[in-house]
Amino acid sequence: MVTKSVFGTLADGAQIDLYKITNKNGASVSLQTLGAGIQSLYMPDKNGTLADVVLGFDNPQDYTNPDLGYQGLVVGRWANRIRDAKFTFNGKEYKTPMNQGSWTLHGGGRFSFTPWDAEEVGDDFVIFSRFSPDGEDGFGGNFTMKVKYTLTDENVLRVEYTVLCDEDTVANPTNHAYFNLSGNADEDVQNHYLTINADYYTKTDADQLPTGELGELKGTMMDFTQSRKIGERIDEPFNDIIDGIGYDNNYCLYKKDFTMQPAAVLEHKESGRRLEVYTDLPGIQLYCGGWLDKDSDYGKASNGKVTFRRGAALETQFYPDTLHHTDKFPAKFVKANEEFKTVTEFRFFAD
Template identity: 40%
Template sequence: MKTSPLKSLLLIAAAALLLAPPAAAVEVDDFDSIQLYTLKNRSGMTVSVTNYGAIITSIVVPDRNGKMADVALGYDRVEDYINAVDRPYFGAIVGRYGNRIAKGKFTLDGKTYSLATNNNPNHLHGGNIGFDKVVWDAKPIEGQNAIQLSYLARDKEEGYPGNLQIRVTYTLTDDNAILVDYHATTDQATPVNLTQHTYFNLKGEGEGTILDHELMLNADRYTPVDATAIPTGELPAVAGTPMDFTQPKPIGRDIDQKNQQLEFGRGFDHNWVLNKPDDNKAMTLAARVYEPTSGRVMEVHTTEPGIQFYCGNFLDGRLIGKAGNPYVHRGGFCLETQHYPDSPNQPGFPSTILRPGKTYQTQTSYRFSTR
């Protein structure tokens, strides 16, 4: 492929480490088709993506002094993604329904559907074999610094109704933003809630905890949960609670307060209601994160109404990252743009039902800078 210093580069690599046979357990029928794709822009930022799980495997960005580091948690080998302990969903697209559905059941148009209960009593991130555990079709987009991944989720796959055709496009811009565009159509009514599950550490993956990162969430309300992490249906104000990130504060400042919601999530693992009208599908600032030692900043914009902030409460040092360092407790955070958890069972929440003839279309951007 011809490249020019004046144009962004799309580097395509069938990386040997990502093509080693899997070590155990999970079978992948078309293992030989797994590829690694690397996007690179004019400033030197790179984003690597594999078509297994549509996973972002690395994000390499500069600090305030120009030093590059990989800020996305993950692995060097595909078998580690396939067989990861506790299934952390590093870097993956999750669905058909990202987040939880209570007791693995929902009723749609008078019919009740049963899903896998793979998260204690509830359904999480699409089930036993969600979109993070399948091989997607992938192709570079001609003339763009982008990779398009597609997958057909068939009727009754993981219990969901309808043949759902999904397309996710990752684009790397020259101003250091990753654009994630989601597109889906269906032949039967079905719930859809896709999200991107990268864990970030702006100091660099494996470089300790994220408790000193300063976070702002553009959200005056959130969705409190019960002891099984299912929303209660209420939308209370964050003001006066540890859930208030309307002004930037270190993630660790309030995380150990005696608070029932923090106890239920073992820390922050909740959906925040973004400050926008329910029917507003314009891109909106959702979050901003600043890491003081490196100076790295990440801003998240989205068309979605909510964002799940999770701070690695279940990481415990057993998982070893790309630099050989253990991923310690609270060693990464996720900012998953989404509709609210359990929306198919919550009539007061914005609908997640996609019907034939309609198109599911959302966009999220992760933009990196320094200060």
């Protein structure tokens, strides 16, 4: 069942709507037209008690502040980082917004911070759409991205991204939800257990921009091949971790052939909630909100404040800055007038 309501307005007066999908178990996801984002996600614990398991806000205007972490929003055209805010594709140089340091972060943010169209609504799904004209934020081609959210009766949130463009171009969409499975507004994510199906990660420089080389995870503080607490080693010194920030790194998943694979498992032992992430993309970024304020007045009444290490983002993606490392990193680009698709599933369990 899908119901529609008004979420609020942006500073310019634009109305933002909410579409709530509820399954037969009472689990639900609320999706906003701003950034085609996940505003809330209620999932049961081992006793059947529902709680909101994603961070966010009760006011749509708060979502437009990039310092608050892109909470639950769709990211495009290109997620994560682009070194020097420029890249060359098919022999042509493109210059993108320098919105973070000397680089581009999350395509400049436009896809996240503007309203999308709710194109289609079904019994258990909503499709959002956004058109981006040729040259917007420096990217090439008249580009349309659609995002279809489906909530199944098995408590699976399926996110399907489809891109169509009139010329060859680049795309790397993701969703920037931060998960906290506890249902406790006062609990951070450091006691959650995490597994990531990766033996390597993309090595980075002092600005956390990829060098083009891969590093081995085994035995390091970044190794989550075996389930362990996120906070167990998060503050250990490591070359590719910024002191005091903790995890904000891309993990190279086992399969590189763009078929569905298990990527990560996030668990909260006390509630019994477990999230399994599946994707057809080759990478997943683990970010635990290390750049967020330790004290903040922003957040939802349903699950508390958006603060330092309150949630874990598990962003399925091509590796960061792949546009500068196509000879080393797995890549797949958009072909003119051909649909480009990628799928991520967030599968929830309670036991």
